[in-house]
Amino acid sequence: MNMEDFENDNQLGVESEEEESDVSDGELQEAFSKGLLKPGLNIPLQEAKKKVNNVAALKQCLADFRRNLPWVERLDLTNGPVADIVAKADGKTSVEDRGEINAEDDFQREMHFYRQAQAAVLEALPRLQMLKLPTKRPEDYFAEMAKSDQQMQKIRKKLVMKQAAMEKSEKAKKLREQRKYGKKVQTEVLQKRQKEKKAMMTAVKKYQKGISDKLDFLDGDKDKGKKALDKAAAKKIHSPSAKRKYKDQRFGFGGKKRGSKWNTKESYDDVSGFRAKVAHGKGGKKFGKGGQKIPNKRPGKNARRKMKSRS
Template sequence: MADVEMETQMGLDSEEDYGELSDAELQEAFSKGLLKPGLNVPLEEPKKAVNNIEGLKMCLAEFKKNLPWVERLDLTNHPAVDVLAKIEGTLNKKQSSGEIDAEDDFQREMYFYRQAQATVLEALPKLKKLQIPTKRPDDYFAEMAKTDQHMQKVRKKLMQKQMAIEKSEKAKKLREQRKFGKKVQVEVLQKRQKAKKAMMTAVKKYQKGMTDKLDFLEGDQEGKKGSTASKSQMSKKGPNAKRKYKDQKFGFGGKKKGSKWNTKESFNDVSGFRAKTAHGKGGKKFNKGGKKNKRPGKETRRKMKARK
């Protein structure tokens, strides 16, 4: 009810009539509290950028200290030239001029790396000239950020990772070898089955009288010829050293059992007959005393033992 009364007092029938009011009327309505929130937007004046060069120089002079370079160790330089890319001929004009793509992580990190290289190349001669050591002495011991136990764990983990990689590589090679061996084996079996099938087909045709050719047997004959040829080659070469030694020690082979049996020719051959030897006249040797070294009989030996 109060809003309607306010509108009637100001002579406004709708919200569109607010746009027809002058600035003075709006200010008067704002002062009386008749305007609702959200109808006006405050405008902020744009900030003016003040480039006070003299003031900046004065501030810089206040906190700047003229310290020697050894105390500051500051260097500002361009990145070193990528020697590898220069040798390979892949150095671009953008890279040589120092322009890089900030979105390319690898290119950006390489830029920082080469800039660090240039800094080291420039700083080391200065430090040597000022006789400042740049290497840690041999007897220098400092507390490290990581303990020895922690580093041993890290080293153990790295070794385990390396061993796992080596095992996986070996397993991969073994799998490849097995695949290759299996493939060769399958090919050989398929070849044999194919030859067998062809042979059986040819045999069936021959049995049914469909053909009178025996060409399918040529393979076996060729194999036999090859074996005979290999044997003849071996015979041409002669026996090896092991065979020669055994022949020299045990003879040249042949029949051993029954080699002393009589034959018809040996029975009829009497050229080697000696009568004295056969009748015991000249073949035996006697003692000097003329007595034979005859052993007593069994009964005599028993009686001699009983006497004792």
């Protein structure tokens, strides 16, 4: 078989498959239209169910379900939430009155349910008391909890841990506040003491210098005032020693020290210690500068050797 025969056979095979597929599609469409197809390969679309609103049948079903039972057996209440006491106390309108209830807000939703339950309790309790039905659980009442003891232990443990953490936080907060208050009080006490001490020292100095003769500063603390007064009196009565007087005379009293050796008019006019020979260098060999006597100068080593050889 050459290449041309192979290509011809392939073309014939493709055309035959197309003809067979066209025929089979037509047969399938015809069988589907006649309803002869079996389920499995092709699933026919189901028509949408028609919605029927049979009001009479619904009312009949409701009448069959209804039972004329007393309210004690039903305990059904239909009411709205109680008034918002917090908003009234603050002088504000409640969220319901303003119509701003947000169903997506968890807090508002839960508070609405809570207040609605309160309203139901406030309405149900008087009716139960009028019917002389007990509303409190007896002491010997026993009922199984909806949750297990293990779950309740976990919840109790978590609540105890949360309460302990809150108490610890409150305690730490109180300690911080006490420390701040104690530090503030301590600072105020120190400032007050320093102020009193300064005022007392000022009064003592005034009394010591004779500026004031008032002893009002002794009224606050008699012991301290007495000690300060005794000290001031002792300092006032005590006279300086001879050594102190000599030093004061020689070195002064702590005043101006620079220029203390400068000439004055009196020292310039005083010429009693003036010596002309000493001043002009005519004092002779025996006297040097300033009129001091020059001692005998020892001869040198060579001079002493010569003097020795001569002898």
